[in-house]
Structure formats: C-alpha cells, structure tokens
Amino acid sequence: MKQKKQNALSVLLEYAGSHRRLTLLGLGLSAVSMVCSMIPYLCIWLAARDLIAVAPDWTQAQSVTDYGWIAFAFAVGGILIYFLGLMCTHLAAFRTAANIRKQGMAHVMQAPLGYFDANASGLIRSKLDAAAADTETLLAHNLADIVGTITLFLAMLVLMFVFDWRMGAACLLAAVISILAMCSMMGGKNAALMAEYQAAQDRMTKSGTEYVRGIPVVKIFQQTVYSFKAFQQAIEDYSAKAEHYQGDVCRVPQSINLTFTEGAFLFLVPVVLFLAHGALASGDYAGFVTNFAFYAVFSAIISTALAKIMFAASGMMLADTALGRIQPVMDAPTLAVPEHPQTPKDNRVVFRDVSFTYDGAQSPALSHVSFTAEPGETVALVGPSGGGKTTAASLIPRFWDADTGTVEVGGMDVRQLDPHVLMEQVAFVFQNNRLFKASILENVRAARPDASREQVLAALEAAQCGDILEKLPQGLDTVIGTEGTYLSGGEAQRIALARAILKDAPIVVLDEATAFADPENEALIQKAFARLTKDRTVIMIAHRLSTVVGADKILVLEGGRVTEQGTHGELITAGGLYTRMWADYNQAIQWKMESGKEER
Numbered sequence: 001m002k003q004k005k006q007n008a009l010s011v012l013l014e015y016a017g018s019h020r021r022l023t024l025l026g027l028g029l030s031a032v033s034m035v036c037s038m039i040p041y042l043c044i045w046l047a048a049r050d051l052i053a054v055a056p057d058w059t060q061a062q063s064v065t066d067y068g069w070i071a072f073a074f075a076v077g078g079i080l081i082y083f084l085g086l087m088c089t090h091l092a093a094f095r096t097a098a099n100i101r102k103q104g105m106a107h108v109m110q111a112p113l114g115y116f117d118a119n120a121s122g123l124i125r126s127k128l129d130a131a132a133a134d135t136e137t138l139l140a141h142n143l144a145d146i147v148g149t150i151t152l153f154l155a156m157l158v159l160m161f162v163f164d165w166r167m168g169a170a171c172l173l174a175a176v177i178s179i180l181a182m183c184s185m186m187g188g189k190n191a192a193l194m195a196e197y198q199a200a201q202d203r204m205t206k207s208g209t210e211y212v213r214g215i216p217v218v219k220i221f222q223q224t225v226y227s228f229k230a231f232q233q234a235i236e237d238y239s240a241k242a243e244h245y246q247g248d249v250c251r252v253p254q255s256i257n258l259t260f261t262e263g264a265f266l267f268l269v270p271v272v273l274f275l276a277h278g279a280l281a282s283g284d285y286a287g288f289v290t291n292f293a294f295y296a297v298f299s300a301i302i303s304t305a306l307a308k309i310m311f312a313a314s315g316m317m318l319a320d321t322a323l324g325r326i327q328p329v330m331d332a333p334t335l336a337v338p339e340h341p342q343t344p345k346d347n348r349v350v351f352r353d354v355s356f357t358y359d360g361a362q363s364p365a366l367s368h369v370s371f372t373a374e375p376g377e378t379v380a381l382v383g384p385s386g387g388g389k390t391t392a393a394s395l396i397p398r399f400w401d402a403d404t405g406t407v408e409v410g411g412m413d414v415r416q417l418d419p420h421v422l423m424e425q426v427a428f429v430f431q432n433n434r435l436f437k438a439s440i441l442e443n444v445r446a447a448r449p450d451a452s453r454e455q456v457l458a459a460l461e462a463a464q465c466g467d468i469l470e471k472l473p474q475g476l477d478t479v480i481g482t483e484g485t486y487l488s489g490g491e492a493q494r495i496a497l498a499r500a501i502l503k504d505a506p507i508v509v510l511d512e513a514t515a516f517a518d519p520e521n522e523a524l525i526q527k528a529f530a531r532l533t534k535d536r537t538v539i540m541i542a543h544r545l546s547t548v549v550g551a552d553k554i555l556v557l558e559g560g561r562v563t564e565q566g567t568h569g570e571l572i573t574a575g576g577l578y579t580r581m582w583a584d585y586n587q588a589i590q591w592k593m594e595s596g597k598e599e600r
C-alpha cells in the first residue's frame with residue numbers, strides 16, 4: 001500500500017492511475033501558458049525601447065505594431081492554453097477522486113468483518129469522501145497554479161538578468177527576503193511548533209465530536225459543559241498553542257513577508273537612483289529608462305507570484321492532511337484469501353488449540369481453546385463477562401483469524417475456504433442486529449437476494465414476526481426507520497432471526513441475548529430460536545442458563561480458557577464454576593417468583 005513517507009503529489013499521481021498522463025499534460029500546459037503570459041511584457045519592453053530610440057519621430061517606430069500583435073497573440077494564446085490545461089487537470093482530478101473512493105472502498109471490502117466493529121462504516125465513507133474532495137481541489141486548481149507559478153518564477157529569474165542584472169537583483173532581493181521569512185515560519189524548530197499546533201487542532205475536533213456524542217449522558221446526569229474536562233482542556237490547549245504560534249512565532253516573519261511581498265520595488269528605487277549617474281555619463285539614458293520601466297512593471301508580478309505560491313502551498317498541506325486521514329483506511333488489514341480454496345465436507349465445527357489476542361490488547365482473549373461441535377449438535381458457550389464467548393464465536397465467520405491453532409468448518413481450516421462459501425455455510429445472529437434503512441422485505445432478503453416474496457413471508461412467519469407485519473402501515477414493504485416506523489430491540493431481533501432462517505445455512509452462530517425483550521417478545525424470540533436451530537450445527541452464546549440445559553455440550557469460558565466442558569448434568573456433578581452459576585441462576589429465579597407473589 002501507499003507509503004507514509006511519500007509526498008502528497010506522488011501519492012496522488014499513483015491514485016490517478018491511467019489519468020496520470022492527463023494530469024501531467026494539464027500541468028505542462030499550465031507551465032506553457034505562464035511562459036506565454038510573459039511574452040507581452042517582453043513586447044512592451046521592446047516597443048518602449050524602439051519608441052525611445054526614435055523619439056520624437058514616432059513614425060519611424062514601424063515594429064511597434066508588430067510587437068502589439070505578437071503581444072496580443074501570446075496573451076490570447078496563453079489564456080486558451082491555460083483553460084485547456086485546466087480542463088485536463090479537472091478531468092484528471094475527478095477521475096483521481098473517484099479512484100480514491102473506489103480503491104478505498106475496494107480495500108475496505110477485503111477487511112475482516114471485525115474491522116467494522118471498531119470502525120463505523122459511515123465514518124470510513126466520510127473520511128474517503130472528505131479526502132477525495134480535498135485532493136480534487138488540489139489537483140484541479142492548486143497544482144496547476146503551483147507549476148505555473150514556479151515556471152513564471154524561473155522565467156522571471158532569466159528575464160531579471162537579461163536587461164540589467166543590477167535592477168533585476170534589486171527586485172529579486174525583496175522576493176528572497178519574503179521567501180526566507182516564510183521558510184523561517186515553517187522550518188526548523190518552528191516546524192515542530194506548527195505540527196503541535198495542528199495536532200492540538202485535531203485533538204480539539206476529536207474531543208468536540210466526543211462531547212457532542214455524549215450530550216445525552218450530560219443531560220441525563222445534569223452535568224454542566226465543564227464536566228467534559230477533556231473537551232475544555234483541548235480547547236484551552238489549542239488556544240494556547242494557536243496564540244503562541246500565530247502571535248509569538250509568526251508575527252515578525254509574517255510582517256516581513258507581507259511587507260516584501262507587496263513591496264518588491266522597495267530596493268529597485270534606491271538602486272535606480274544610484275545607477276542613474278552612470279547611465280547619464282554613458283549616454284544610454286534611453287535604454288536605462290526603458291529597463292527601469294520594465295522592472296517597475298515586473299516587480300508587481302513578483303508579488304502576485306509569491307502570493308500564489310503561498311496559496312498553493314496551503315492547498316498542498318490540505319491535501320497532505322487529507323491523504324494522511326485516509327491512510328489508516330488504506331492500511332486496514334485484509335482478509336487472506338486462499339489461492340486454491342477447499343470445500344467443506346460437512347457441518348462440523350472444530351476449534352484446535354486456538355489462541356487469539358486483539359490488536360493492542362495486553363492479554364489474549366482466547367488461550368488454547370479446543371472443542372468440537374458435531375453436525376446437528378448445539379454447543380453453548382457460557383461464562384463470566386469478558387470470558388471470550390463472543391470472540392470465539394467471531395472466529396468462525398472470520399471476523400478475525402486465530403493467531404495460533406485452527407478453526408475448522410466441515411473439516412477444513414476456515415482460512416482455506418472461499419470466503420463466499422464460508423458465508424453460505426454460516427448464519428449469524430449477533431446482539432447488535434444491523435437492519436438497513438430499507439423495507440422489511442429487503443432487510444430479510446439481504447440473506448438470499450433471489451428469495452421470492454412468499455419465501456420471505458414464510459421466514460418472517462417462522463421467526464414469529466406476524467404481529468410486527470400486522471401493525472406496520474405497508475406490511476412487508478414498510479421502510480424501517482421512516483415515518484415513525486421504528487422497531488423495538490426485541491422486534492428488530494426477530495426480523496434478524498427471519499433473515500437467518502431465510503438464509504437456511506447448515507451452521508448457526510447465535511448470540512441469544514434477549515436484553516431488549518419484554519416477556520412477550522422473549523417468548524416469541526425463543527420460539528424463533530427453536531425454529532432457526534432445528535437440525536443444524538449451533539454455536540450459541542448463552543446468557544441465561546435456562547436455554548443451555550438441553551445443549552449437547554456446554555463450554556465454560558473464563559479468562560479466555562475453557563475451564564469446564566460437558567453436558568448440563570455432567571457439569572452440575574463436577575461442582576465447578578458452572579455449578580455455582582446454576583445455583584445463582586436458580587436463586588435469582590426464586591427471588592423473582594417470590595417478589596412477584598408479594599406484589600400480588
């Protein structure tokens with residue numbers, strides 16, 4: 001992938017792909033147009049020289065008209081070439097921006113599913129969009145201006161010394177001072193200060209976002225704005241850094257820069273006065289005045305060129321920042337796809353000595369986990385919070401890949417299966433059911449796009465969703481999340497179960513959390529679970545022990561390790577953690593029943 005050290009321009013040209021040449025052509029045309037725009041000035045100088053030479057008999061200055069036409073031709077030609085260049089850079093910029101979006105999305109599509117848990121898809125898209133838009137401006141406008149201005153500057157350097165090097169040097173001196181002042185603001189130890197200032201700005205933006213996200217919590221707990229210390233701290237930190245950088249560091253160089261950018265002729269006047277005596281003595285006073293006129297006009301172009309360079313440099317920084325923001329997206333891990341994919345033989349799920357540690361975590365989430373779920377068996381994962389149940393279930397559909405050991409489906413390492421085949425084999429229902437802002441029909445059909453309306457209805461029926469369809473205004477075609485058609489957590493879970501039922505996959509990975517459900521919903525969800533898991537291999541993350549009693553095998557996961565394993569009966573006799581959990585569970589049920597009686 002793209003190296004961080006590369007500068008923004010080479011990274012952008014890589015993204016431009018086949019439009020790289022169009023970009024370069026646009027930049028070349030911009031440079032040519034700038035050279036063309038210089039010719040009229042040259043013509044003015046030549047015409048002035050000829051006029052002064054024949055003065056006061058102007059009729060002898062035959063060449064002046066020719067110079068006029070040449071100047072006109074180059075001025076118009078320069079403008080046309082400039083627009084042609086802009087067309088090329090715009091076209092290339094649109095294509096490059098499209099490539100950034102496409103390549104970004106294509107890369108993210110290869111990321112393991114677990115990547116999306118930590119990186120919201122909306123955020124990924126907005127990062128890519130913002131970066132594409134910023135780089136579009138750079139490629140379409142700023143870059144052409146940078147190249148044009150540099151060419152202008154080089155051409156000016158040549159011209160400066162063609163007529164009278166002393167006047168040229170006087171004009172240039174102002175530009176050199178201005179550039180040195182600019183460099184001192186951005187280079188050396190000030191570069192570190194500028195980086196700190198920008199980092200403080202980033203921190204402020206981030207904590208601002210966190211603050212806005214947390215507003216509901218602030219309101220619920222009646223906290224004041226100051227309760228968000230991090231945000232306040234970030235604002236104060238940014239303000240101190242901004243004041244220091246803009247005030248203490250930039251004030252003097254910025255004043256020097258502006259003075260000499262706007263006053264490029266400052267040194268020209270004294271130098272001309274100094275040289276005037278010599279010119280009078282040599283007798284070429286006419287040539288001297290012509291040269292002075294030329295440099296006086298030219299010094300104004302220097303100011304414009306310097307201002308353009310500063311503007312273009314800020315565009316370059318913007319593109320650099322934008323590319324820096326999408327770098328993490330482009331660096332997202334990708335799921336390794338086998339060269340010669342294997343086919344699963346049956347519905348058996350096996351964990352062989354599996355260990356896994358999350359990126360950046362201190363301790364493993366799973367350590368040497370081994371178990372087998374035979375075809376048609378139900379294996380329940382139980383244990384304390386943080387024990388590793390969700391992580392174990394996530395390794396089956398390759399949300400992540402095991403660090404060591406193997407996870408097998410149908411006798412094959414999941415890494416050796418074609419990801420599409422693996423997805424066809426496994427249906428999952430996790431706690432955070434993702435329903436799209438689309439109709440119920442489309443939401444359920446996402447599992448099997450070729451399913452008929454009747455098949456979708458049958459799956460919804462099996463998932464006990466009849467009551468949901470009845471109350472929705474357009475039934476199956478109601479779009480979720482619009483016009484007040486919101487679903488409760490329990491209802492959303494039943495729709496997600498219908499999706500899994502429609503998928504009809506031989507292996508089901510199920511998080512049976514019924515946290516959102518009221519008793520009525522819970523009963524319906526249990527029925528839907530029973531329908532979904534019938535005759536399939538089931539790996540179930542169980543939160544309430546009542547649902548695991550009938551499981552073929554129960555694994556107790558504690559601190560990432562399987563500490564107990566067996567049927568309900570076997571584990572109860574073993575007298576370990578499961579026995580204590582069972583006792584606690586029964587006590588809780590007892591309390592519930594007793595308090596229910598008292599209320600009555």
Ligand SMILES: Nc1ncnc2c1ncn2[C@@H]1O[C@H](COP(=O)(O)OP(=O)(O)OP(=O)(O)O)[C@@H](O)[C@H]1O
Nearest residue numbers: 118358359361365384385386387388389390391392
């Ligand atoms: N995305 C993640 N990045 C880093 N660590 C994680 C991540 N997800 C989980 N963990 C850590 O891995 C360990 C196992 O978590 P896991 O969610 O698998 O446990 P669990 O048994 O499913 O818990 P619960 O019953 O509360 O859902 C925990 O220590 C948790 O903090």
